[in-house]
Amino acid sequence: MEFDESFIVERFDDLSISGAAEQGQLMTFHCLQCNTILADSLTVCGEIKSIDSIMCIRVTNDVVVSEALESVNKGVMTNCIYSHLKCRSCSYVVGRVIHAAPLHLTAIRSIFLLNKAMMSSYILDSSSMVKTSSLSFDLKPLQETVNEVNPNNFRPTTFRFMVTI
Numbered sequence: 695m696e697f698d699e700s701f702i703v704e705r706f707d708d709l710s711i712s713g714a715a716e717q718g719q720l721m722t723f724h725c726l727q728c729n730t731i732l733a734d735s736l737t738v739c740g741e742i743k744s745i746d747s748i749m750c751i752r753v754t755n756d757v758v759v760s761e762a763l764e765s766v767n768k769g770v771m772t773n774c775i776y777s778h779l780k781c782r783s784c785s786y787v788v789g790r791v792i793h794a795a796p797l798h799l800t801a802i803r804s805i806f807l808l809n810k811a812m813m814s815s816y817i818l819d820s821s822s823m824v825k826t827s828s829l830s831f832d833l834k835p836l837q838e839t840v841n842e843v844n845p846n847n848f849r850p851t852t853f854r855f856m857v858t859i
């Protein structure tokens with residue numbers, strides 16, 4: 695798929711759009727270095743703020759899982775074994791996928807964790823490119839989600855959850 699810059703209105707860091715992800719706006723996530731599409735907002739199932747990453751159940755074929763296994767012995771990822779996720783076009787490291795983790799992190803095992811700082815986002819409704827780090831993918835309050843499911847106020851929404859580590 696070609697990336698046509700003519701569709702981009704402007705790149706801005708305006709925090710007023712920070713709720714775009716929460717409002718269910720459709721967007722694509724791009725490699726910060728070469729703009730290759732890595733994933734889209736329909737595959738996002740949450741965010742892990744402590745490692746500045748969004749959780750995706752699916753990514754495009756342009757995301758390559760590195761064969762090398764890594765591990766860390768400190769921080770929130772202690773005792774995890776993971777592989778880096780790289781952009782196929784430019785080999786930029788854009789995130790990681792955890793293969794083995796302690797019990798409290800099993801919920802994010804095999805989920806694609808894309809680092810927000812390594813991506814930009816193209817918001818379809820406004821035809822604008824923004825920094826993914828300016829967007830929030832927080833869990834909504836339960837009552838707000840229930841209101842959306844109300845048949846009188848129904849609109850499609852994706853299920854999201856938050857992992858606190």
Ligand SMILES: [Zn+2]
Nearest residue numbers: 725728781784
């Ligand atoms: Zn790239």
